[in-house]
Amino acid sequence: MNLRTNYRVASPGAFKAMMAMEQYISGQFENKVLYELLKIRVSQINGCAFCLDMHAKDLMKLGDYADHILLLSVWREVPFFTDQERVMLELAEAVTRISEHGVPLALYDKVREHFSESELVDLILAINTINNWNRIAITTGMYPGCFN
Template sequence: MTDESTVPAPALRISLRDRAPEFYRSLLDASRAAIAGLADPVVTELVNLRASQINGCAFCLDRHASDARAKGEQEHRLDTLAAWRETPYFTARERAALALTESVTLVAETRVPNAVFDEAAKHFSEAELAHLIALICAINALNRVGVTSRLTPAPKR
């Protein structure tokens, strides 16, 4: 068994923050605008985490798990988020947001079925739903930047 502290992280391929700063800032601004319009910190972090799990973005997983904990999210919910359908820990509103997150994240496969969209529309106002969709799109874009560039979390001390 290898000591994880000795395994080097993959090398950063390229920094979009440094090489395409206007684009990178615009992604962050889009994410902030979606978060502000949704105004639901719990759903925000669940959405960010679930999309990041699906996309395998280590940087975003680390960041949003830390953010969720800082906002008081419970460990058992974070521990079971990948299997949210099989747990009793999430509200109907959170489940609708998670289902929409998965469907939008996997849009090439799912085409976002009416049933998924309609369920989300039952739990979110039109303005909230628009911002939820914007948030899902923003985190997916950020995940793609993180995965493509090999952005990694900072080592924990």
């Protein structure tokens, strides 16, 4: 595997802007497990090996979440995700695949049962940020360990 472009070197300003957004949005999440699950699920959907590797390792640093990582792609079929995690995952999938069905009002209402209006905005920004990271990583040919 070869890295196509090291975007960090090619455009340091873009990297700095992305990191600023990442730092802002990560600071909005008291529940770091929720945040990492969001990033892993979106990265699964987009097929981003670099981000999947990074965020699975980040989640494991928070505790024993091996089952969560292994079964995240089938979260609807396993009992150990909380209601809040489930609604967040459903929103993450809908926003990531927004061109397919949009974000239905029923889902929006479900999200609002578990998250305040400002938390909803933070979720949307987090979903969009990891989608952006995924698109950078995939387009530039990033893979686990490419910067080691």
